[in-house]
Amino acid sequence: MLSLAAGPGPEADEDRSSFVPVLLNYWHTAVRWRLVIAAIFGACLLAGLAVTLLMAPLYTARTGIEISREQKNVTNVEGVESEQAGRDLEFYATQYSLLKAESLAKRVARRLNLAKSDDFFRAHGVSAEQLQKVDRTGRQSGGSSPRERLVMAILLQHVDVQPVRNSRLVDIKYTSRSPEMSALLANTWVEEFIGSTMDRQFSSTSDARRFLEGRLEMLKARLEQSERDAVAYASGKNIIPLDEGTDGGTRTPTSRTLASANLEALNEALQRAQADRIVAQSRIAGGSAANSVEVLTNPAITQMRARRAELAAQHSQLMVTFEPEYPAARAVQEQIIALDAAIAQETGRVAKSRQQDYQEAVRRERDLEQKVGALKAVLDGQRHDAIQYNIYQRDADTNRQLYDALLQRYKEVGVAGAVGVNNISVVDEASVPTRPSAPNMTFNLALALLAGLSLSVAAVIGLEQIDEGIRRPEDVSELLSVPLLGSVPLVKEDPVAELSDPRSQLFESYFSVRSTLAFATTHGLPRTVALSSARSGEGKSTTAFALADLIGRTGKNVLLVDADLRMPSLHRILNMPNEVGLSNLLAGDDDIAAIIQDTGRKGLYLLTSGPLPPSPPELLSSTRLAELLQVFLKDFDHVIIDAPPVLGLADALLIGRTAEGVVFVVEAEKTPRRAVRAALRRLREAGNQIFGATVTKVAAHSGAYGYAYGYRYGYGRKDAPASGEDG
Known part of the structure; x- marks a missing residue:
């Protein structure tokens, strides 16, 4: 099979007429092994049918x-x-x-x-x-x-x-x-x-919950420890935080402590004390107390002044009528003097209260300044301590955030695990089937056909690799290195009867071999030709008879010599006696004319083998055979010698050396190439000239030799198409 797929060699390039397409080669191979392929296909189909019938329904x-x-x-x-x-x-x-x-x-x-x-x-x-x-x-x-x-x-x-x-x-x-x-x-x-x-x-x-539980326990311990550290440090440094926050610009954590709150309150009180002191100071520096706001708005002074105004008016009325010493006028005057003294006394008290208010404001301001200064010192120390406190606090906040996040995730995973996702x-849903799904007769038979095809391909490839027979005309020149004289088809009828019909396929093929052999020498057809093969049964004797008969038909006298002194067959082919023959002549008998027989065919005479000698090589190794050939050539134009097979015997080597050359006969698709090569090598080593090889028993289906295309097309047959009709 591999050789069939190979491309054409140089000889095929020169002669396109001998080229066979690859697919056609495959077809020829399939036809050649058609019985094997049919057997494999039949066995596979039977196996598939049996398996289908024996299988339980599924x-x-x-x-x-x-x-x-x-x-x-x-x-x-x-x-x-x-x-x-x-x-x-x-x-x-x-x-x-x-x-x-x-x-x-x-x-x-x-x-x-x-x-x-x-x-x-x-x-x-x-x-x-x-x-x-x-x-x-x-x-x-x-x-x-x-x-x-x-x-x-x-x-x-x-x-x-x-x-x-x-x-x-x-x-x-x-x-x-x-x-x-x-x-x-x-x-x-x-x-x-x-x-x-x-x-x-x-x-x-x-698994996730267990992992989160472990992480939560660890973070819980870390959170508690970081909070303890922050509280312990704040207690040791007397840091009492009130609330916490971050600076909006720098996001720096800030805390409001008790000291800062106290400082804010004292600072506000100091500011109010300073304001009071300034107000008191402005009152003192503002002039006489009699015209001050406190005096003018004092209810007692206002009443006394109103009473004095009434008394003054009354006194003025009395002065119009009476003298100043008038008792009533004097009594009114004394009341006015008493009221003036009371007003002066009350005005003095108001002025004194201004001074006291100022002094008190100064003292309060001074005390508050001292306290604010002390709290500033305390707060400044706490600010330095707050750096480390913030570190503790940030650690606690970070742990708290991680703990809260993991706790939330733990709760979510718990909810997701409890609910489940799908x-x-x-x-x-599957329902109860009402019909079986297997066996499927059609599918099983198709599978059997596929198996048959695969097995057939494998078997044909294997057989093609094992088979070393000559399958193509090119094999003779490519594999055997000898010229191809022609190929002879396999016929079912008697070859002698077929050769009697000039229009027969066998006659035409042997005539082609005879014509090709005429170009083997410079003087035309060789006068002495020996025919041999690698082994017996390859059509060697039939080929010898056919060549001799065809040459005799051309008007030549031809002597056909049966030199196979072991298994002679020409006397049976021509149905002639074999009491005396070549063995007698080789043994010394000189009555050649009495031994040679006329076959009744035009120009054809036969020299049978005669009695079988005990040692044919001894008879053939002498010079007697060469002398006999010289004698035969005096009376005959050509001598065709049917020699024994080459392998295992020395007879063909001795006979071929006495003739001009040897025509080697090969049975198509049967004789192994190794055997043919060994036989040709023995002939060459013995000094035999090989004119070429003839392939015999070519099956009609072997298109490689042309017989599948109607070898007998035309040529004057009764059933051939008339001139001008193309078949």
């Missing part, structure tokens, strides 16, 4: 599910997995692998208790004897029982996961001999797959 149930990348979360609480966790390319491949996991098969087996279910084993063709054999095997340490392992193997073998292309849908199919069992297992398989997915999610949530939904 029922397949289908459950359709949808696997989404996004989980269907019933709460707004984020789970442990991120939103992008399921968007990887491996997501669906992982889901398909999980659908075929052994752990899922174990869940299904344990849920339905299949290890103890006889219906399950009957639905899968497991007999009671097989179960007993399984039960006799021991349980593995720490593993499942033998039945459980068998159940898991059966489940995984009969479940089929088929993703629907370009979708999120997946078909889960289960096949068994029981339609009810198939539907039950298909639905249970999907339910357990959803359950295992939920369990894995809950397990991951539990990204798998059932689209179609």
Whole structure:
């Protein structure tokens, strides 16, 4: 087969007429091994038919599910997995692998208790004897029982996961001999797959909660310690914080302590004292107290002045009528003097109170200044101490924030784990199948044909590699390094009868060999030609007779010599006696004319082998054969010698050396190339000239030799098309 696929060599490039297309070579090969191919195809079809008829009916149930990348979360609480966790390319491949996991098969087996279910084993063709054999095997340490392992193997073998292309849908199919069992297992398989997915999610949530619990305990201890450190430091430094905040510009943490609050209050009191002192001082520096606001607004002084004004008016009226010494006028005057004294006394008291207010304001201002200065010193020291206190406080705040965040996440994970999420939904539940899914006669026969085709190709390739026969005309020149004289077809009738008909295919092919042989020498047809082959039965004797007969038809006298002194056959081909012959002449008999027989064919005479000698090489090794040939050539134009096969014998080497050359006969597709090469090598080493090779018994289907295309087209046959009709 490999040689058939090879391209044409240089000789083929020069002679395009000998080129055979590759596909045609394949066809020739298939036709050559048609019986083997037919046998393989027939055996495969019979096997497929037998398997189909003997198989138990199987029922397949289908459950359709949808696997989404996004989980269907019933709460707004984020789970442990991120939103992008399921968007990887491996997501669906992982889901398909999980659908075929052994752990899922174990869940299904344990849920339905299949290890103890006889219906399950009957639905899968497991007999009671097989179960007993399984039960006799021991349980593995720490593993499942033998039945459980068998159940898991059966489940995984009969479940089929088929993703629907370009979708999120997946078909889960289960096949068994029981339609009810198939539907039950298909639905249970999907339910357990959803359950295992939920369990894995809950397990991951539990792991996250355990991790968060550990982190919370650690952060809680750190938070408590950092708060203790901050409080202890504040107590040691007498820092009493009232409230805390941050500077809006620099976001630096600030704290308001008791000292700063006291300082603010004293500072405000100092400011008020200073204001009071300034007011008191301005009152003192403002002039006489009689015209001051306090005096003018004093109720007592106002009343006394009003009374004095009344008395003054009364006194003036009395003065109009009476003298100043008038008792009534004097009494009024004395009252006026008393009121003036009282007013002066009250005015003096107001002036004295101004002075006292000023002094008190000065003292209060001075005291407040002293206290503010002392608090400034205290606050300045606390500000230096507040640096370390802020460090403790920031550490406590950081730990508190981490603790609060982890606590919130812990609560969210707890809620998500309690509610659960699911990204798998059932689209179609499996129903009990009503028709078997297998065996499928058409599918099984098609599979058998495919197997037959594969086996046929493999067998033909193997046979082609093993077969070393000559299959193509080019093989003679390419593989044997000898010229191709012609090829002779295989005929079913008697070759002698076929050669009697000039229009026969056999006649035409041998005539072509005779014509090609005429170009083997410079003087035309060789006068003495020996025919031999690698082994017996290759058509050597028939070829010798055919060449001799064809040469005799051209008006030449031809002597056909049967030199095969071991297995002669020419006398049987021509139906002539063989009492005397070549062996007698080689032994010394000189009556050549009495031994040579006339065949009755034009120009053809026969010298049979005669009695078989005990040692043919002894007779052939002498010079007697060469002398006889010289004698024959005096009466005959050509001498055709039928020699024995080359391999294993020395006869052909001795005979060929006495003739002008040898025509080597090769049976098509039968004789191994190694045998032909060995025979040709022996002939050459013995000094024989080889005119060429003739390929015999070419099957009519072998298009490589042209017989498949109507070799006998035309040539004057009665059934040939008339001139001008193209076949």
